[in-house]
Amino acid sequence: MTRIGDPGSTSALGGALRQQAITLADLVADLAQVAHRAERAGRPDATARERELLERTARELDAVGAALQSYTATVLAGAARTRELATEAARADLVVDASLVLEAPGPSRVDPTVRLRARERLQELLNRVTAAEGKELGRIARELERSGPALATVSERSRLGS
Amino acid sequence: MTGFRPHSTPAGAAGDPATLRALDRSRRLTADLADQLLTHLPDLGDIGTQRALDSWVEQAADTLRALSEALEERLIDVGSAAGVPARTTQRTGAPRGTSVVSASPSAGPGPGRERT
Numbered sequence: 001m002t003r004i005g006d007p008g009s010t011s012a013l014g015g016a017l018r019q020q021a022i023t024l025a026d027l028v029a030d031l032a033q034v035a036h037r038a039e040r041a042g043r044p045d046a047t048a049r050e051r052e053l054l055e056r057t058a059r060e061l062d063a064v065g066a067a068l069q070s071y072t073a074t075v076l077a078g079a080a081r082t083r084e085l086a087t088e089a090a091r092a093d094l095v096v097d098a099s100l101v102l103e104a105p106g107p108s109r110v111d112p113t114v115r116l117r118a119r120e121r122l123q124e125l126l127n128r129v130t131a132a133e134g135k136e137l138g139r140i141a142r143e144l145e146r147s148g149p150a151l152a153t154v155s156e157r158s159r160l161g162s
Numbered sequence: 163m164t165g166f167r168p169h170s171t172p173a174g175a176a177g178d179p180a181t182l183r184a185l186d187r188s189r190r191l192t193a194d195l196a197d198q199l200l201t202h203l204p205d206l207g208d209i210g211t212q213r214a215l216d217s218w219v220e221q222a223a224d225t226l227r228a229l230s231e232a233l234e235e236r237l238i239d240v241g242s243a244a245g246v247p248a249r250t251t252q253r254t255g256a257p258r259g260t261s262v263v264s265a266s267p268s269a270g271p272g273p274g275r276e277r278t
Contacts, residue, residue, distance in 0.1 A: 005207025054192075
């Protein structure tokens with residue numbers, strides 16, 4: 001299980017990216033509206049390339065922002081679920097330590113068989129929490145790996161005028 | 163910007179005040195967004211993914227700056243192609259909040275609805 005990090009800061013970035021994507025989409029709409037008016041007046045479209053590049057960037061910001069927000073939601077839900085499991089574990093003299101369910105130190109009045117079954121069941125439930133977070137983290141990694149080069153291409157095209 | 167001008171403007175597209183205003187607003191906002199992006203300090207808790215995210219944020223900010231520069235180039239091209247030399251009062255990276263280019267008295271930025 002990964003360290004939980006700071007879901008608040010991750011969520012803030014995710015939200016900011018999605019808001020920035022909306023801002024870029026609004027700019028595209030403004031430029032398109034002006035271009036259409038110009039075309040109706042017999043003037044050529046001067047900003048088609050810029051609109052395309054803005055649109056591509058907006059898509060990338062939105063995709064990564066969505067992945068970050070989804071991850072944050074999963075982490076927060078996982079933390080809540082882990083607290084529930086820890087409470088349940090305590091009733092069987094068990095403790096949740098990161099991604100593991102362990103026997104609490106010291107003697108226990110709980111029947112060893114009951115305790116073992118509880119430990120196995122709770123570990124399985126905790127594994128689901130861990131897997132969900134790992135899945136979301138993997139989604140972020142894939143989005144970043146895909147999106148970085150796409151944005152680099154936009155940068156290059158913007159600077160080369162292509 | 164240098165004298166190299168890769169952003170050729172279609173003939174006849176020059177000087178439209180509404181186009182100039184839209185380009186000016188877009189140029190300023192994309193520069194602002196780049197700056198805002200770099201103020202975020204997300205903590206994912208996973209070193210590998212964190213590094214990838216940090217690099218991506220740098221790339222995204224660079225892309226927004228590149229877009230701002232491209233929009234500025236287009237703004238200058240459209241303004242100057244009209245035979246009205248574009249008057250640059252603020253370039254990318256300069257303090258924000260003022261207009262950049264006015265190709266004619268009516269071409270300044272109108273009331274914006276800038277959101278950040």
